[in-house]
Amino acid sequence: MEATSWTAYAAVFLATLFLLLLSKYLLQRKLNLPPGPKPWPIIGNLNLIGSLPHRSIHDLSVKYGPIMQLQFGSFPVVVGSSVEMAKVFLKTMDIIFVGRPKTAAGKYTTYNYSDITWSPYGSYWRQARRMCLMELFSAKRVDSYEYIRAEELHSILHNLTKISGKPILLKDYLTTLSLTVISRMMLDELFLLNGVLNIGDSIPWIDFMDLQGYVKRMKAVSKKFDKFLEHVLHECNAKRNAVENYVAKDMVDVLLQLADDPTLEIKLERHGVKAFTQDMLAGGTESSAVTVEWAISELLKKPKIFKKATEELDRVISQNRWVQEKDIPSLPYVEAIAKETMRLHPVAPMLVPRLCLEDCKVAGYDIPKGTRVLVSVWTIGRDPTLWDELEAFKPERFLEKSIDVKGHDFELWPFRAGRRMCPGYSLGLKVIQASLANLLHGFKWSLPDNMTPEELNMEEIFGLSTPKKFPLSTVVEPRLPSKLYSV
Numbered sequence: 001m002e003a004t005s006w007t008a009y010a011a012v013f014l015a016t017l018f019l020l021l022l023s024k025y026l027l028q029r030k031l032n033l034p035p036g037p038k039p040w041p042i043i044g045n046l047n048l049i050g051s052l053p054h055r056s057i058h059d060l061s062v063k064y065g066p067i068m069q070l071q072f073g074s075f076p077v078v079v080g081s082s083v084e085m086a087k088v089f090l091k092t093m094d095i096i097f098v099g100r101p102k103t104a105a106g107k108y109t110t111y112n113y114s115d116i117t118w119s120p121y122g123s124y125w126r127q128a129r130r131m132c133l134m135e136l137f138s139a140k141r142v143d144s145y146e147y148i149r150a151e152e153l154h155s156i157l158h159n160l161t162k163i164s165g166k167p168i169l170l171k172d173y174l175t176t177l178s179l180t181v182i183s184r185m186m187l188d189e190l191f192l193l194n195g196v197l198n199i200g201d202s203i204p205w206i207d208f209m210d211l212q213g214y215v216k217r218m219k220a221v222s223k224k225f226d227k228f229l230e231h232v233l234h235e236c237n238a239k240r241n242a243v244e245n246y247v248a249k250d251m252v253d254v255l256l257q258l259a260d261d262p263t264l265e266i267k268l269e270r271h272g273v274k275a276f277t278q279d280m281l282a283g284g285t286e287s288s289a290v291t292v293e294w295a296i297s298e299l300l301k302k303p304k305i306f307k308k309a310t311e312e313l314d315r316v317i318s319q320n321r322w323v324q325e326k327d328i329p330s331l332p333y334v335e336a337i338a339k340e341t342m343r344l345h346p347v348a349p350m351l352v353p354r355l356c357l358e359d360c361k362v363a364g365y366d367i368p369k370g371t372r373v374l375v376s377v378w379t380i381g382r383d384p385t386l387w388d389e390l391e392a393f394k395p396e397r398f399l400e401k402s403i404d405v406k407g408h409d410f411e412l413w414p415f416r417a418g419r420r421m422c423p424g425y426s427l428g429l430k431v432i433q434a435s436l437a438n439l440l441h442g443f444k445w446s447l448p449d450n451m452t453p454e455e456l457n458m459e460e461i462f463g464l465s466t467p468k469k470f471p472l473s474t475v476v477e478p479r480l481p482s483k484l485y486s487v
């Protein structure tokens with residue numbers, strides 16, 4: 001191509017870009033939006049797509065206040081970062097902020113938004129939530145799986161004794177609670193990709209370039225996952241077809257039964273069953289494994305707290321049995337450790353993004369339809385008006401005041417609140433509390449290679465689950481009678 005045509009193309013491109021930015025700037029000047037770094041979108045965007053955007057957003061919130069507007073590429077993003085604002089977005093005006101923006105992760109890793117997490121607000125998503133409430137996560141169903149959780153947990157506790165005295169990567173054991181190593185590898189990638197700030201989601205006209213290479217990785221992981229899910233569905237169907245009047249035994253059975261139901265308002269297709277199963281796998285493993293890994297890391301840094309927890313366990317449970325789910329309410333200190341971990345290391349520290357579905361006003365500011373909304377849980381967990389010694393790991397604070405984590409008390413809401421609140425919260429909470437309690441009860445923990453607690457690295461990686469940057473390596477030794485560990 002001749003040099004002149006290149007120059008002409010470049011001139012047209014730059015002129016279009018200029019007009020686009022100018023029109024956006026003028027449009028925004030007309031609106032009454034919250035303070036914060038607004039126009040000159042692309043620049044505003046780039047400094048946030050750093051490695052720890054939740055920390056950058058926290059710093060901006062401290063500077064600009066509890067409601068501010070940012071610009072991620074072509075899209076305005078409103079961030080709420082106080083209990084008051086969280087209540088507005090997720091309680092009083094929840095119905096307006098119940099949408100999810102379209103993202104590459106939703107498109108490429110969840111069968112074109114056919115799962116629950118990335119599905120847009122509408123009848124498909126509402127039906128999915130009804131299925132969660134009535135079928136998948138009803139108290140009866142969750143309780144009926146308690147024996148599976150107990151068996152799997154026991155098998156880990158047994159496996160841990162086999163490598164007693166040698167360094168282990170704790171998270172491998174925690175996630176193997178329900179998955180094989182191969183699906184674990186897929187899940188790590190899936191989680192990372194569902195949490196990334198993909199530039200193309202914010203600046204759609206450069207999406208095709210896939211500048212960070214995320215879309216390519218999303219397509220690859222989703223292909224691998226699809227093979228795995230097809231296999232799971234095939235096995236389940238074979239089991240169902242072999243018996244007349246088969247009674248659903250697990251969540252995939254329930255979903256396959258729902259897919260056969262002719263009375264459903266919207267048919268649940270095969271790819272929908274796969275997408276929901278993937279949500280259950282992803283939600284059911286990574287978030288709880290990461291939370292328990294953070295809790296043990298914090299305790300390794302604070303031997304006094306560790307000791308208090310084991311004293312409580314010895315007193316309430318005694319050394320001749322394991323902790324069961326029904327024991328948890330009698331273990332307030334262990335519960336407080338779980339809460340303090342969720343305050344300091346929240347899963348999805350800025351919320352899974354929501355989408356504003358109609359023009360509205362919040363705190364006197366206009367929020368136009370289509371605005372993306374984040375709530376910085378990270379900032380609320382570090383709000384000096386709510387907590388003292390912000391960065392200190394202090395479970396005692398939860399013994400002093402009773403704070404519920406089920407979406408009622410907005411100081412701490414690991415599962416968020418409102419219509420889009422995590423549907424698996426009761427299961428997630430049980431898994432976290434029971435595994436944490438038994439890991440503390442069953443083992444003495446230490447750091448490998450004479451590492452001191454001060455040397456233990458506590459950096460995180462941004463993502464949907466915000467895991468540790470360096471997985472925790474520890475040494476465990478059994479502390480209960482050996483007969484308890486046998487399978």
Ligand code: HEM
Pocket residue numbers: 116117118129279280281283284285287288291347348351352353414415416417419420421422423424425427428429432
């Ligand atoms: C430690 C455990 C868990 C934590 C901390 C957690 C946290 C979250 C958070 C923060 C959200 C986003 C809510 C929002 O947008 O406001 C969410 C959504 C979701 N979670 Fe969980 N979760 C956990 C366990 C689970 C489990 C066990 C499952 C299923 C087996 C699950 C399935 C889901 C699904 C399907 C959604 C999407 C809901 C929707 O968009 O309507 N989660 N979770």
